[in-house]
Amino acid sequence: MEMQALIAGIVITSAVFYVSVIGLRKFRSFSPKAKCGNDCGCNGGTKKLTS
């Protein structure tokens, strides 16, 4: 039981961290200079459409 709560806590913390990283990246992607995000075939690194 304690173990379960501990692991769950770690998982949740890392998920929160990941979501905030994505959120930050999304916020940054509003900048005209930025590369595009990681959606719908728009590849992060190259600003090219993969579709």
Place this chain on the structure above:
Amino acid sequence: MNGAASSQIIIALAGNPNAGKTTLFNSLTGLRQKVANYPGVTVERKQGPWSVGERPAQIIDLPGLYSLDATSLDEQIASEVIQGKYAAEQKPDVVICVVDATNLERNLYLVTQIRELGIPVVIALTMIDVFERQKHEIDVDSLSRQLRTPIVAVNAKDGRGIDELERIVESLFDEKPSILDLPMPEEVSVGDNSRIFARYKFISNAVQESVRHNDQDSHRFSEKIDRVLTHRFFGLVILVGILLLVFQTIFSWSSVPMDLLEKGFGAAADFARDQLGPGMLTDLVADGIIAGVGGVVVFLPQILLLFFFISILEDTGYMARAAFLLDKLMSRIGLHGKAFLPLFSSFACAIPGIMATRTIENRRDRFATIMIAPFMSCSARLPVYTLMIAALFAGQSFFGFISVGAVLMLAMYALGIVVAIVAAFILKRTILSGPPPPFLMELPPYRVPNVRTVIQNMITRAWLFLKRAGTVILAISIVLWALMYFPRAEVSPAGTTAVVVDAQANTVEPLPESEQLKNSFAGRLGHLIEPVISPLGFDWKTGVALIASFAAREVLVSTLSIIYNVGKDENEESESLISAVRDAKREDGKPTWTPLTGLTLMVFFVLAMQCMSTLAVVRRETNSWRWPLFMMAYMTALAYVAALITYQGGRLLGFE
């Protein structure tokens, strides 16, 4: 430009739209991407490695262009790169000009233009198999002499001519490029356009010397198909019929794999429960991760089928015909027929759609198209529509064979289109007013879609979808689960009767899960916004899902999946999301979801701006904050009002 890049050999791949440029690029570099039969689908710069002899080189696949005198943003980029005027790009060492053998004269126009600038050019002649099948004959050596430009006949499918192309490109590195000097005609006073005459005259002579056409017209096949598909009346009927068939097929073909996936995730949740034993982690895995991710992943078959059909419609050349059929309507609302492609790609996703607006010459038309593109129902909305239809309208049909689901689905897509038309009409008459744009578009011949391209496209899409489910949706699901799970109340807040204290055992029984959910962070938030959404017929649980869906539309499905699992009390059996939606009850015991509330939710999703990525792209493409903010505000306001009208109107008509 940086120093390291300038030492590398750059080869630009240029050519008219539909000349087979992308297919050649794929076979040279091994990178796969979309090939379609529509002018201007290659909107972005694509680069890939190639080795010329021993030397490593980079090939840039340029957007298709008809002439160096660009009329669209897309062509302008290609033209500037070829001429070495594009700031961010090194001047190419060699240009491979892709020329469609079945459409020689117009394709060669661009070649003469580039040759006049003294840029080293090699012609890659494509579609020669088609050309010869039509019983035409071409003397490649003679044509090459006449044009004073090396020509290689290539076939991307069997690799014919690729080695020779490499050899010629290598030989061009060391050669001093010659400048093609065309004699100017004096005959007619043609003013600025005398150069165009000279080029076409030069080309016509060269082609006449080297090509023997059989007198039978080869394009008759396409024309025969067109006689039906672009018929004045039946053309439009067929267009609607094709779309209806697509949606109907998406439903009927996907039901079996979708069922299997649902059962699989259900079994996975049960397995996790058995193995892990009761506890917080078990709840997280079963109710949060498996329900949240699984809830979205079960829609994979639909996504695959949608992209299958979009690929086929594009690759055959039908999309250009659809633009032709609809241009009059488009021009009535002040848009360009060319806006059809970006709008149609927006059915897959608004982001590539908005990027594809770069083929539209006029800035006002382009912005108007961008502003309405998100009304096209993108694939992220598909899970939402499908869930509602499968749960609330399953098994019903009109006349026994047209399923209500397919019609509703088409109606949702149609609603988006109609609202887009009205919005464009208003925009073009107010803030984006301007004269009607000119329309000039090639109708490429019909081609059998390349199976490999279609499958490749589907795999790419499936991978992107799964990747998203495994990263973003997974993380959001976990966070949402936590928001619905915490805080854990051992005793109920004062005033409720939910807690039962067993005096004898002297233990405090935990609250039932449904009460815990109500008391959670997410539950409180849901109750907070309930006054806003109850006029739309939604309860607080839907409210939670609605808020979450502003992160990404398909998160609505995950959230509902999690919320119905978390809120489930001990004695309730776990069930699929579809039956959970059917069984969901409001506080007063009435069902949460009725056909009317389902419809209202779908209407809201058609119109609402719930995609941060789209807003980011709009910000970049318009280079201003005004447009994305305006888009967010007007779309969401419209969605709320339309959903309100749907629900309240439905109630007035006597629906629940």
Place this chain on the structure above:
Amino acid sequence: MTLTELPVGQNARVTSVNGNSVIVHRLMEMGVIPGAAVEMVKTAPFGDPIEVRVRGYSLAMRKNEADSIEVSA
């Protein structure tokens, strides 16, 4: 007569392309220059745009654009 007036299925030769706008320039670059053979293939459902064959390929344009092209049979 102008290209717009050419009956469906008829062939003709371009005699002049008038005006000096961007679209005329583009039309000519696409091969619609005086002396070129054109065939009126069809009109779209609402009478506009039209499809013509020129230099072996199909080109769609609005009547607005076709009006600036003079042809003779």
